[in-house]
Amino acid sequence: MQIIDQSKTYDVVIVGSGAGGGMATKVLSESGLNVAVVEAGPYFDPADPAQQTQFKWPYESPRRGASTQRAFGDFDALYGGWEIEGEPYTQVGDTKFDWFRARMMGGRTNHWGRISLRFGPEDFKSKNKDGLGENWPISYEDIKPYYDKVDKLIGIFGTKEGLHNEPDGFFLPPPKPRLHELYYKMGAEKTGVKVIPSRMSIVTKRINQERGVCYYCNQCSRSCQIYADFSSSSCLVIPAHKNTGRVDLYMNAMVREVTTDDEGRATGVLYVNKEDRQEYRIKAKVVVLAASACSSARILLNSKSPQHPNGLGNSSDTVGRYLHDSTGADRMGFVPKLMNRKIYNEDGVGGLHLYSPWWLDNKKLDFPRGYHIEVWGGLGMPSYGFGFNHNYLNEYLGLPVGGYGPKIREEVRQYYGAVVGMSGRGESIALRDNYCEIDPNVVDEFGIPVLRFHYKWSDHERKQAKHMHDTFEQIIENMGGVVLGQKPGADQNYGLHTPGRIIHEVGTTRMGDDPKTSVVNRFEQMHEVDNVFIVDGGPFVSQADKNPTWTILALAWRTSDYIVEALKKQNI
Amino acid sequence: MDRRQSIQSLLMGSAMVGALALESCVGGDKEALAQKVWDHQYGRTPKEMEHDSRLLAEVFFNEHEQKTIHRLAHLIMPANEHGDIDQAGTLEFIEFMVKEYPGFQSPLRGGLMGLDHRCRKEYGTPFISLTEDQQHEVLTSIAYPDPEAQVQRQEVSFFATLRNLVVTSYYTSAVGIAELGYQGNQPNVWDGVPQEVLEEHGLSYPEAWMPHFLDVTKRNTQAEWDDEGNLIT
Numbered sequence: 001m002q003i004i005d006q007s008k009t010y011d012v013v014i015v016g017s018g019a020g021g022g023m024a025t026k027v028l029s030e031s032g033l034n035v036a037v038v039e040a041g042p043y044f045d046p047a048d049p050a051q052q053t054q055f056k057w058p059y060e061s062p063r064r065g066a067s068t069q070r071a072f073g074d075f076d077a078l079y080g081g082w083e084i085e086g087e088p089y090t091q092v093g094d095t096k097f098d099w100f101r102a103r104m105m106g107g108r109t110n111h112w113g114r115i116s117l118r119f120g121p122e123d124f125k126s127k128n129k130d131g132l133g134e135n136w137p138i139s140y141e142d143i144k145p146y147y148d149k150v151d152k153l154i155g156i157f158g159t160k161e162g163l164h165n166e167p168d169g170f171f172l173p174p175p176k177p178r179l180h181e182l183y184y185k186m187g188a189e190k191t192g193v194k195v196i197p198s199r200m201s202i203v204t205k206r207i208n209q210e211r212g213v214c215y216y217c218n219q220c221s222r223s224c225q226i227y228a229d230f231s232s233s234s235c236l237v238i239p240a241h242k243n244t245g246r247v248d249l250y251m252n253a254m255v256r257e258v259t260t261d262d263e264g265r266a267t268g269v270l271y272v273n274k275e276d277r278q279e280y281r282i283k284a285k286v287v288v289l290a291a292s293a294c295s296s297a298r299i300l301l302n303s304k305s306p307q308h309p310n311g312l313g314n315s316s317d318t319v320g321r322y323l324h325d326s327t328g329a330d331r332m333g334f335v336p337k338l339m340n341r342k343i344y345n346e347d348g349v350g351g352l353h354l355y356s357p358w359w360l361d362n363k364k365l366d367f368p369r370g371y372h373i374e375v376w377g378g379l380g381m382p383s384y385g386f387g388f389n390h391n392y393l394n395e396y397l398g399l400p401v402g403g404y405g406p407k408i409r410e411e412v413r414q415y416y417g418a419v420v421g422m423s424g425r426g427e428s429i430a431l432r433d434n435y436c437e438i439d440p441n442v443v444d445e446f447g448i449p450v451l452r453f454h455y456k457w458s459d460h461e462r463k464q465a466k467h468m469h470d471t472f473e474q475i476i477e478n479m480g481g482v483v484l485g486q487k488p489g490a491d492q493n494y495g496l497h498t499p500g501r502i503i504h505e506v507g508t509t510r511m512g513d514d515p516k517t518s519v520v521n522r523f524e525q526m527h528e529v530d531n532v533f534i535v536d537g538g539p540f541v542s543q544a545d546k547n548p549t550w551t552i553l554a555l556a557w558r559t560s561d562y563i564v565e566a567l568k569k570q571n572i
Numbered sequence: 573m574d575r576r577q578s579i580q581s582l583l584m585g586s587a588m589v590g591a592l593a594l595e596s597c598v599g600g601d602k603e604a605l606a607q608k609v610w611d612h613q614y615g616r617t618p619k620e621m622e623h624d625s626r627l628l629a630e631v632f633f634n635e636h637e638q639k640t641i642h643r644l645a646h647l648i649m650p651a652n653e654h655g656d657i658d659q660a661g662t663l664e665f666i667e668f669m670v671k672e673y674p675g676f677q678s679p680l681r682g683g684l685m686g687l688d689h690r691c692r693k694e695y696g697t698p699f700i701s702l703t704e705d706q707q708h709e710v711l712t713s714i715a716y717p718d719p720e721a722q723v724q725r726q727e728v729s730f731f732a733t734l735r736n737l738v739v740t741s742y743y744t745s746a747v748g749i750a751e752l753g754y755q756g757n758q759p760n761v762w763d764g765v766p767q768e769v770l771e772e773h774g775l776s777y778p779e780a781w782m783p784h785f786l787d788v789t790k791r792n793t794q795a796e797w798d799d800e801g802n803l804i805t
Contacts, residue, residue, distance in 0.1 A: 042617070053615040055757060058744035059661065060614050062624055062668045065744065069620055079617060152797070159784045160801060170801045173786035176764035182775045197781065204786050205795045205803075213791050215759035342769050347756035381757050382749060387739035389732070395719070402716035402732070404648045408739060409751070416752060 003270065003279045008248070010036045011567065013269055013284035015255045015299065018107025019549050020535035020556040021290030022232030022240075027560035028288075029244040033567070036282050037237065038250045038271055040291075041079055041103030044110065044233050046223035053077060053222040058383050066384035071100070073383060077223035077231075078111035079104040082500070086445035090452040097323070097436070097453035098500035099294060105251065106233025107292070108503065109549065110223045113351050114200040114230060115374070116156050117546035118147050118554075120165030126542055130368040132429050132460075136541045137513045137522050140167065146554035154230050154553070155207045158199035166196075166357045172205045174198065174353065175216070178346050180377035180420045181354045183335060187479030188356055193373065193471065198355040201230035201550075210239060218380065220350025229350065250282070256448050257303040257312075258287050258532060264307030266532045269299075272446040286531045286563060286572060289509075290556070293537040294323070294436050297508035298451050300519075301438045311438075313528040318519050321435040322507040323453075324543060327371060327426040327461045328497040329468040332484045333476030334393050338418040346379040346417075358426075358545050367463035371426025371545045373471070379417045387412055393419075396482050419484070422475065424468035427545040428461045430507045434499070455499040465496035504548050506537035523562040524555060531572045535559050605629050608664075627671045633681075636698075640684050641666060643700050645738045647711060655747025662741040669737060676733070683730030690727070763788045 011033035014021050021037065029035045044051060053075040058064045061074040068074075071081035080102040089099050102108040121140040127133055144167070151170040158171040174197035177185065185195045202214050212226025220229040227234040241247040252274040259267045259281060268283040289296040297320040303312035311319055351374075358370030391411040394401045439452035469487050476483045488495035499505075512518025515527035524539045526532045535556035537548050566572045608628045609621075616624065633641065645657045645666075657663070670676045688698040691710060695702055699710065714731045717724050724732070742748040764785075770776055777785070796805045 051615050056614045057746065057749070057757065059746060060612060062608075062612050062628060062665070063672050064665060064740065066669070066672070068672050069623070075615070077615075148801075155795075157786075159781065168801055170797045171803070172795055173784060173803065175762050176777060176785050179765045179769060179773065179775070182765070182770075182773075182777075185778075186775070197784070205791050206793060207795050216762040217757060217759065219757075337773065342766070342772070343753040343755065344766055344769070345755040345758075345760050345762075346765075347760065348762045379754065379756075381754055382740075382743045382752065384740060384744065387743045388736040390735075390739050400716055401719070404711060404715050404731075404735060406650060406652070408649060409652065412739070412743065413752065 003281050006036075006280060006282045008034075008036075010034050010248075010282065010284040012036070012286045012288055012563065013038060013282050014288045014290055015269060016040075016107060016290035016292065016295070016536065017105045017237050018102065018232050018290060018292065018536065019109050019552045021288070022106065022109070022236030023553050023556035024288050024290060024535050024560045025247060026236045026240040027557055028563065029240045029246045031560075031564045032246070033564070034246050036248045036250060036284065038253045038255055038269060038282065039105050040254045040274075041105065041252065043249065043251050044077075044079070044105040044223075045238060046077060046110070046231070046234060047225045047227070052225055054219050054225050055217065058381070064384040072111060072221060075219075076111055076221050078102055078108065080108075087450070088442060088444065089450050090439045090442055092452055092454035095454045095456050096498050097455040098498050099451070099453065099505075100500060100503045101292065101295070104233075105237055105249070106223075106231045109230065109232040111221055112503075112549060113374075113547070114202055114220050115351065115355070115547045116199055116201040116230075116550040117372070118167045118169060119143075119544045119546055119551050120167055122165045123542070123544035123546065126369065126427075126544075130362065132368055134430070134510075134512070134517075134541050137511060142522075143551070143554050143558065146558045147550065149557060150550060150553045152207075154201055154235060155203040155211065156199060156201045156550075157197070157204045159197045161196050163357065169199075171199070172203065172207070175204060175349055177353045178348055178378050179341070180335070180338065180417070181352070181375055183338065183479045184375045184420060184422075184475070185354060187475040187477075187481070188373070190478035191471065191474045192359070193356050193475065194359045195354050195356050198352045200349065200351060202349045203228045204349070211235065214349060216347050216349060218347035218350050253280070254446050254448065255291065255299055256446070257299060258289075260303070260305050260307060260312070260529075262307075264305065264529065266312075266529055272448070274446070277446070285567070286533065288563070289532065289534045289538075290536045293506050293508045293540075294451055296534055296536055296538050297436055298438070300509065302449055308528070313519060313526040313532065315528060316516050316519065318510065318517060320437050320508050321432050322430040322510050322541075323434050323436055323455060323505060324428045324430040324507045325499045326502040326504040326543060326545070326547075327428050327464050328423065328502040329465040329495040330421060330423045331469060331472035331476070331495075332419055332421040333472075333479065333481035334396055334419055334484055335479055335481040336397075336418070337480055338420070340414050341379065341417045343379060343416075347381075348378075352376065365467065367460050367467065368429065369427035369460070369464070369545065371424045371464060371468060374423040374425065375420065376423070377417065377420035391415070420476070420479065420481065422472045424465070424472070425502060425504075425545060425547070426461075426464050426468070427543060429458065430510070430542055431458070436508060457493060457496060457499065462490075462493050462496055466494035469495055504537070504543060506540035506543045506548055509534045509538035510541050511539040512541065524559040525562070533559050533563060627668060630671055631667070632670050632677070633667055636700075637681065637684055638663060638667075640688070640698070640700050641734070643707070644734060647707060648735050648738045649742050654751035655742075655745070657738065657742060659747045660742045660745035662738055665741040666737050679730060679733055683727065683734070686727060686730065761788050761791075
């Protein structure tokens with residue numbers, strides 16, 4: 001079989017169409033460059049009835065929305081998950097990393113919680129505080145103008161709070177809290193935990209004519225058909241494709257490697273078309289990798305040549321290293337005062353209306369870095385699992401658990417909306433020994449060598465998770481609630497989720513000034529290959545306790561501006 | 573295209589992804605299957621649709637098992653003025669789930685046989701032939717987990733699994749959702765918790781935040797900010 005060359009040569013080829021790839025597609029195409037976008041999954045538009053899941057009822061699914069096919073339930077918009085048929089990954093020894101991948105235009109932005117937090121000034125220089133990990137070479141001031149631009153372009157609601165490390169932005173007005181969120185606020189504040197309106201990329205007030213205004217169905221995870229939430233496909237790739245005429249989309253195209261010339265500079269990418277299973281080559285002056293932190297690392301490590309024997313731009317042996325995900329732990333409480341609630345439409349936006357940013361000083365704690373708290377509950381739409389062990393809460397009221405018959409209806413009704421949950425999402429320390437590498441013995445169904453992971457939590461993260469549970473218990477009690485379940489002990493890592501489960505993995509191609517210890521420079525340009533840029537979570541030096549999307553978007557915009565300038569000046 | 577036409581085109585193999593699976597379905601009543609496939613037309617990938625169509629075409633429970641599940645489901649959720657397990661599609665759902673999640677198969681099939689075995693031993697007949705009083709006698713003995721036990725008896729676990737599937741099927745159906753009173757899943761404007769509910773719970777919105785919350789009457793006015801990020805529209 002021969003490699004088939006696409007006839008056109010592009011200014012830029014972008015691998016991946018999630019947050020980073022979508023932003024690069026928009027900025028680069030609008031500045032007049034010809035762009036190829038290569039995506040491993042199909043075209044996706046939530047406005048297309050054939051792909052829509054918004055406003056469907058549970059009974060329209062034969063499994064009533066169960067998560068047996070899609071990881072987050074049958075109506076979640078995401079194609080992909082922790083396991084993808086034909087695309088395995090492996091682990092070193094008994095270490096464990098669960099790798100969540102999307103295979104669709106827009107990537108994981110079709111599923112995510114839309115929690116959009118800027119990093120604060122301290123988040124870029126955390127090493128100064130505790131000596132752990134590494135500082136970013138850039139500071140908040142470098143990225144602030146781009147955060148501002150992202151706010152205005154994409155839309156985010158929130159409130160100006162004047163908190164030093166939770167910088168304010170250009171916010172749309174937030175929705176009022178729901179009932180259980182007011183209970184949470186009461187319980188949290190009594191515990192000494194700050195509570196403010198959440199900050200999410202959902203359009204609560206009109207920002208332009210292309211995007212709709214939120215109609216409060218709570219279904220952002222199904223991807224919004226009127227584009228009132230941020231998905232990279234809906235808000236960046238589709239408009240750039242339609243409006244500029246300079247974007248070619250290569251869908252169901254799995255990139256194998258970056259191709260290089262005799263000088264070791266990139267010439268384009270080689271991909272497998274999943275439909276005809278042939279190999280193709282796309283030529284471009286610049287390659288932008290945005291395939292997700294681990295996928296981009298995999299492409300680089302698989303791009304070996306005489307000039308780059310250890311993988312593209314990897315003489316530092318840093319590609320794949322410093323992989324880190326957010327910490328996470330969750331807990332539920334039963335609030336008897338929320339029993340027998342009056343029923344009204346409480347859908348609201350998809351996710352929380354209030355949250356708690358990190359509120360403590362680590363000097364008084366036995367772990368570094370912080371976490372934020374997300375809250376959930378309310379009168380949600382029933383889905384598979386609703387009514388399971390329908391009266392297990394009877395135990396807390398001194399009543400027998402179990403039974404059947406007419407009483408089920410009364411019990412289901414009285415407990416509907418009476419359980420409130422909390423999730424802590426925090427910062428882990430990036431370690432050189434947490435990494436992904438190429439498994440020499442395994443390929444995927446396209447013949448591409450797969451990743452092997454080596455990831456272990458340290459005591460920093462375990463102690464943080466323990467602190468989360470202690471805090472959740474106090475908050476629940478201060479809400480007038482009863483804590484459900486046993487507090488997870490040391491044998492269960494204090495309830496700390498397996499790495500990869502929070503789906504915030506970053507760090508595999510980290511940014512730095514020293515080519516010996518980093519992969520890209522301040523503009524996400526590879527130290528060793530000046531026409532390759534990485535605009536996903538890979539360049540993150542540390543991930544803060546903030547969800548990474550807003551920072552990926554801001555950095556991708558900044559990098560794209562740099563690429564446009566460099567091409568103008570013929571520097572690359 | 574209306575429902576009838578759509579089902580027709582499915583049968584002709586000329587429309588939608590579901591037709592693909594119908595083509596490969598050997599035997600069976602194609603029209604009944606087309607009906608089932610039509611009931612589940614919602615944002616599926618071709619691969620998912622093929623999987624679902626294949627499962628919808630297969631049959632797991634035999635007639636006796638179906639009758640027993642039907643009777644048990646009725647006892648678990650007896651009909652009331654809002655609806656019953658037939659309207660909720662309970663049997664179809666359980667039939668689908670055991671194929672979707674094979675982990676349910678042995679516990680449910682074996683649980684049904686265990687139940688019949690016990691009924692034959694104690695009453696001389698399988699469960700469905702018992703009198704209603706006898707059925708209640710049997711169920712009362714397996715419907716309550718022992719709070720002291722580390723592991724529940726098999727028949728208690730069996731009943732709990734079946735009850736979970738029956739209750740969830742009811743409350744995820746149109747009649748169950750209507751009975752529960754859930755009012756969402758439609759375009760709407762959220763403007764906070766109703767005042768009388770706030771009062772009932774002795775809660776209120778924080779004064780300091782009030783000016784910042786969304787004014788729903790201005791939601792269609794284009795957002796503009798001053799240089800400091802203050803919203804001015």
